[in-house]
Amino acid sequence: MPQKQKSHQSWSELKQAGNERFKRGQYGEAAHLYSDAIRELEKSNKKNPEDLGILYSNRAASYLKDGNCGECVKDCSMSLELYPFNVKSLLRRAAAYEALERYRQAYVDYKTALQIDCNIAAAHDGTNRMTKALTEADGPSWREKLPPIPTVPLSVREKLSQQTTANTPTPNRAAQQNGSRETKRNTPSDKDMKRGQALKEEGNALVKKGEHKKAIEKYSQSLKHNPTEVTTFTNRALCYLSVRQYREAVRDCDEALVIDSSNIKALYRRAQAHKELKDVKASVDDLNNLLTVEPNNAAALKLLQEVQRKK
Template identity: 50%
Template sequence: MGNAQEKPPGSGGGGPSPDQATAGMRRRSGGSMRKPPTEKGVANGSQKERSPAGGQEDQDRPAVDTSYLDAPAGALPPHLARFKNEGNHLFKHGQFGDALEKYSQAIDGCAEAGIDSPEDLCILYSNRAACYLKDGSSAECIQDCTKALELQPYSLKALLRRAMAYESLERYRKAYVDYKTVLQLDTGVQAAHDSVHRITKMLIEQDGPEWREKLPGIPTVPLSVQQQHRDRPVSAEVAQARAARAVQEEGQRKEARFTLLKQEGNDLVKKSQFQAALEKYSECLTLKPEECAVYTNRTICLLKLNRFEEAKHDCDSALQLDPANKKAFYRRALAHKGLQDYLSASSDLQEVLQLDPNVREAEQELEVVTSLLRQSLMDSTAHTPRV
């Protein structure tokens, strides 16, 4: 997590990191911080670990890799970079209290050394805010995020973490403003979209139709800053999150289009405009080819247009999706009747009545089909020459 500010929050990946603290927010009771691990262990790796019995660990046991501690961290000197890197490592492994201590040591070290690096300090404050957020210390999270934003205005992660902390304290107006500012920087942050939608409902219930007038002013992010965010290299996690959002949005668009087409088809059937309705249902099936109800609806149009073979195929498709669909059996019986296959029609109608003995239309149609079947048998017998 070398430069923690470069990755947008809420992205997936391996284990959690301070930059992923915004992906989920759970408040905890208690919230007391644990003591940081001794420098003998993870921090410098210079001391050999002791076994519970007091002796040295087996020499064959592989050494713990601590090379990450010496990775560069912006403009921080090596001893402060180690604090930051260890904080990142601890946060990734869920040790939020210990990570907080390391970030605090790095922040204090910058003050003592007179280091003036707004970008690095912004990252440290933002990362420590992520620890506070994970620990349920929302007020402290807000303080650190505000410090980070004083150093680097429009820091996306600091804004998002502060918004989540405000929301946890039910300070919905301030949360709304920060979430909307985040979306000016990156419209792909799904957590911000979801939260704006959720908080809008709360504010409408709380403040009524005039809720917007009670909001603090939403700052306008300069276009140059927006462009800087867009031009930054996208990490694999961010690309994955954006791709998932694109898939979700495409699914929503398809669902809306499908619902509209189906309703238009239904309205056209009521007006007896069967050819037009058939086209609407056919378009529906290009969007959702496994929607059983559309097959049975399209069958109505095909029957009315005397396209019995196609109607039968649509009923077959519906029954593959739903083997106990009464409408599909009934309408396939009508298709068989149109094709003068009275035996198959009779079989389908009996299937309907077996599923539901109270379908009056099936009883009446079965009487008609039985009569037609009897007549066709008689005609067949009359035209069969005697040997």
């Protein structure tokens, strides 16, 4: 039995085994392995607060996937004590608070994460959802009832932004290869963001008319103004799929996944492109990664069946 061997494994081996279980969607087993890793690391002479903080954050992710939001909050809080302002722990705790309908705390965590990296799509989306929920619950004065939002020091922001890029496990080979690009994306000016948004909307209108080649031109112009907008990449990827430019679709999805490593549309559209390019393994990998994020995604489940029949 694997349990009999665990005492001979180092904390890093147990962590790796937990990561493998997590990737397969075996969240309960992953949580047990992370617990074993935490115990081993706490016993060792090489105890590093940051390593321990990451283990708590990983176990929190397993709890979150299993719907155990109370334990997720506890582990994220422990992680943040050991490894202050860790983006993953902030986002996981925010998601758990949101599921527990503790919207004020969720809002604070989403906003704190955005101080560290203003390009995190999940944090923007979460902030928007919490703003809507809190406005409905507390009326226009909802901000007055918020807990204080911590100020992230500039030195911490710079360090954590670099570490997030270096350490974030991406769900695929291509995103890993492109991972260094995230730090090189300069935050666009307000003027560029507005121009990029206008061009993206022109592209969206052309898609609705079925004019995919013209839409590709608009999205390309938009990305020159704002190369940090994930939906512009996924929208252009959709157009490339429509005009059968599958390698270009893969490239755009790669770019989108550098910005947001669990983006559903990017994973799904890249899986479609890989299928057309006859790369069955890459397509299956993308769909399995998508299904770890959204297990009941009907379109992905259907496409996975189709792709697996081609094996």
